[in-house]
Amino acid sequence: MMKFHSTGGALIKDPWDVVAGVVLLGFSLLLLFHLVPNYIGQPPIMQNPMMSPRWLPTIVGWLLLMFSVMMIIQGLLVADDAEDSGRRFERGPWLRFALMALSLVVYVGLFEMLGAVISGILATLILFIAHPVRTWWIYGLAIVFPVGVTLLFTGVMNVPLPMLPF
Amino acid sequence: MENITEVLQLFLATENFVAIAVGVVVGVTVGSIPGLTATMAVALALPFTFSMQPVAAILLLVGIYKGGMYGGSITAILIRTPGSPASACTLLDGYPMAQQGEAKKALKMALYSSVVADFISNIALIFFAAYLAKIALNFGAPEFFWLICFSLTIIISLASGSMVKGLIAALLGILLSLVGLDSVFGSQRLTFGNYNLMDSISFIPLLIGLFAIPEIIEFYRKKVVPHLRAKASGAGVSFSEFKGSLKSIVRGSLIGVIIGAIPGTGATAAAFISYGDAKRRSPHPERFGKGELEGVAASEAGNNGVAGATLIPLLSLGIPGDVITAIILGAFMVHGLTPGPILFQENLPLIYAIFLGIMLSSVILLFVGSAAIRYFSLIADIPKSILFPIVLMFCVYGSYAVNNDTFDVWLMLAFGVLGYVFNRTGIPAAPFLIGFILGPMFEDNLRRSLLIGSNDLSIFVRGPITWFFIALTVGSILLATYRFITSWHKAKQSAGKPGAGT
Known part of the structure; x- marks a missing residue:
C-alpha cells in the first residue's frame, strides 16, 4: 500500500x-x-x-x-x-550505540589477526557491556558462544574460519 | 520407475530429515522471538548450506521459512507483536482471545490452519510448478526478457510503501548487480580496480547485511524497552470448533495459493484478503476483531497458503516472488543449479525429492508447533541483549565463510549500513534484493534476444507469449500508476479536512 x-x-x-x-x-x-x-x-x-x-x-x-x-x-x-x-523512535544513550560500532570494528579489524574465537569473545563482551547486561554469569556466555559457534562452523559444517592467532 | 527409485534415493537420506526438522525448529523459534525474523534466519542459515547436499540445503531453508511463518503468529497472539508482517492480521482476533484467557485455543487454531493451508499450498506447488515449467520450455530469450520486466514491475507496483521508493530500491539493486566483469565483453564495470569486485558482489554478505545488521543497529540505537513475558493458557481447540472454521481455512488456503503464485504480492495481502473474506461470509461478522476463532483460522490459512505457492514461479520460471524465495534461489545457485524449466528437464528427481521434503515439512510443523506452544515462554524469555551478539557472530562468520576473506565482512557491514539507511528513509529492501537478482537476468536475456534477432528489435514482439507478457507488464505499470494517483488524492483530501495536519 x-x-x-x-x-x-x-x-x-x-x-x-x-x-x-x-x-x-x-x-x-x-x-x-x-x-x-x-x-x-x-x-x-x-x-x-x-x-x-x-x-x-x-x-x-x-x-x-x-x-x-x-x-x-x-x-x-x-x-x-x-x-x-516506524521511522521515528526514542533514541537510547550514544555510548550504547558507540560500543556497538566498536564491536563491529573489532570484528572487521581483528578477525583475521586474532581469529574467530578471540575477536568473537571481545566483540560479544563489548556488546554485553553496551546493553548493559547486569547478570555477572551471562558474561561467561561471551566465551561459550564464540567457541561454540566457531566449532559449529568449522567442525560440523566444514566451513573454514581462522580459529586462533597461533 | 527408474525416476521413482532415484527420487526416493535422493529423498530418503538422513541428512534431509535432519535438515527439515532443524529448519522448522529454527524457523518456529526465530519467528516466535520478537525482533528476529524468518528472513534474517534464512539469510544467516545460507552459509551453513555450503557443505550440504542440494536437496538438504533447500529443505533446511524451506523448513525455516515455513516454521517462521507460523512462529510469527505466536508473538502476535500472546504479546500483540507480530513476528512477521504476515502475522499482523492474526493479532486482530488472536490477541483479544489471549486477553480473554483463550490464548492456547488461538495458538492451536493458528497451528492447525497453518498446517492445513501449508499442505494445500504444497499440493498446488507440485501440480502447477511442473505444468508451468512445461509451458516455459517454449520460452526463448525475448519471452524471458518480458517475463522479467513483468516480475520487476509487479513486485514494485504491489510492494508496500511508496512506489517511487520501491522503484529507486529496485534500480539500486540492478545497478549493484552489474558490478564486476561484463559477461559478454569481459570489460570491468564499476570495480574501481578492486579484484574482489571483479567476480561481482557476493550475494550472501549482501543478504546478511541487508536483513540482519539493520535490526542489530536499530536495537542498540533505540532506548531499551522492557522485556514482555507471556504464557499460553486456557483450553485447546475442540474438533467441532475446528470443523466450524474448516471452510474458512480451505478458502483462505486457496486465496494464499493464488496470491502466492503471483510474484510480489506476499503473505500479508493474502492474510488480510482471507480474513476479509471470512468476515464477509460469517453469520457473526460483528465478532471479528473481538476474539473470533474463525478470524485467527482465516488469517493464518491465508498467510501460510502462500508458503508453497511462492515456490511455483521460482521453481518453474526461475523468478523469485519475495525475499525468502530470492534467498532460496541463491541457495540453488550456490549448488550450481538454476531454477527454471531446464531444471525440470535435467534434474527432475531432485525437484521431486524437494517436493517430498516440503510435504514432510508440513507434518513436522504440526509437532514442532505444538511443542512451541507449550515451551513458548522458554523461547521468548531469552533477552535480545543476549541474542543479538550471537546473531552478529553468525553474520560475521557466515560472510567470511563465503570466500575466506575479510572483504566480504566489510561488504556485509556496508550493506548493513545501507539497510539501516533504507529503514530510516522508508526505502524497501525487498525490491532492492529482487532487482539485484533479476538485473543480470534482464541484461542477459536482452542481449541474447538482440543476438538471436541480429539486432532487429522486432524479436521482442515475435509471438503471442511476448505479447502476453507485454500486456501484463503494461497492466502492472497501470495498476501502480492508479494506486499512486488514488493515494495522492486521498492524501490531498485528508490534508483539506479540518484538523488535519500538525
Missing part, C-alpha cells in the same frame, strides 16, 4: 525524503557523468548500442535521476506517516 499523509503548514513535509532524494540525485549525476564514462570499459566497435556494457547502467542512472527528483517533490508535498512506518 502506498501511504501518504499530507499535512499543511510546514515548508518541507518529510525532510528525510528530501535529504534522501538530494543524495540520490547527486549519486545519479555522479553515475551518469563520471562513473559510467570512466569506470565502465566499452569495446571500440559494437553493432548495437544496447549491447554495450554501459547501456543498462546509463538507463538505470537516468531513471534514478528521474525518481530522485520525484522523491524530493514527494518529500516537499507529502508527510511521512511516521507512526505506521
